[in-house]
Amino acid sequence: MLKRLAPQIFAAARACSGGQLQQQANRTLAGSSVTSDKFPYFDAPNGPAVTSVPIEEEWYNRQRNLLPIMDKVPWIQPDTWVAPNAVVSGDVDIYDKVGIFFGAVVRGDLNKIRIGGYSVILDRAVVHAARAVPTGLNAATLIGDSVTVEPYCTLRSCRVEPKVLIGARSVVCEGAIIESETILTPGSVVPPARRIPSGELWGGNPARFIRKLTGNESKVITDSAEHYIALADMFMREELPYGTQWREVESYREKQVASNEYQWLNFREQKYLMRLHEEAEQLARLSQK
Structure with a gap:
């Protein structure tokens, strides 16, 4: 049906x-076996989750991905790519050719964050810095060059030296130090104040030494960073350049909508209607049993 x-x-x-x-x-739905009289919840006041502004008037993502906090302003290079739905806020310095991917958060509200050149923070990773750490060391989060932070990682007040690969969903706690040319396996947890020596493979919760890296694995670290940097460059080329040209594009599209030359299909409303009908059919089947 x-x-x-x-x-x-x-x-x-x-x-x-x-x-x-x-x-x-x-x-x-009146012509089917499911009617509003039989299921009065159809007349509930809450309708589909749509905004008061017509969706066809929203042409661009207006989320701010660079946010100052008081006098702390993010500093990035022109060749750094920050995804439209990523957030970089506070005292953050990002150097040459860095990619901050979709949904990532780099939040320097309590302390400094530094990300070196040719490093990437992948999807939904979180980089934060505490005000102080129990070890008494510098509580800033320092990330060196050619570091790959894979999706869903969390780094807080730690020091990551150049050429490090941090596996997905890993957690690096306060005061931890990861030396250069090191790999963390996915899902690793580095406890506070733990030091991971250079040229080793670590993993587990808590992270433990597994073995020394081979020559090929050391090359994987730099290859990974280069791959994602190339991907970030591709995304950057797809975006509109800085300027006010977007205003003319928006004005042109609004004229197309007004003259019915551009048709917008509101998939949110369509999905709502489909879900509404599926719920009604399920209730109808339950009432027949």
Whole structure:
């Protein structure tokens, strides 16, 4: 039944918005065995999760990915790429050819964060710095050159020397030191104040020595950073350059919408109608048992 009503549901989604969406959904379902009278929750005041601003008027992502905190302002190089939904805030210095990927957070609100050249912070990784650490050492987070921080990692008030690969979902705690040419396996947890010597493979929770790195593994560290830097360059070329040219593009598209030359399909409303119908069918099957 859902497939049979899909064209009507999509037509309803394109034809209505706001408060009319619920009424149109009820009319669409009226010909089926599922009606609004049988399931009064259809008339609930909460409708689809849509904003008050028409979606066709939102052409660009207006999230700010560089945020000052009081007098602490992020400093980046022109060839550094920060993803549109990543956040770099506070006392953060990012040097040449760095990539901050989608959903990553680099937050220097309590202390300094320094990220060296040709390093990458991948998706949803978090880099933070505490105000102080129990060891009494510098609580800043210092990341050297050619370091790859894989997705979902957390680094806090630690020191990572150049040419290090930190596996996905790893945690490096306060005061830890990872020396150069080191690999952490995915899911590793480096306890506070732990020192990992150069040229070794560590892993586990807590992280333990596994073995010495081979020559090929040492090359993997730099190859990984170079691969993601090339990917960041590609993403950067896809973005609009700095300037006000986007205003003319937005004005042109608004004219297209006004003259019906550009049609926007609101998939959020369509998905809501589909989910509404699926829930109604499930309740209908349960009531027949």
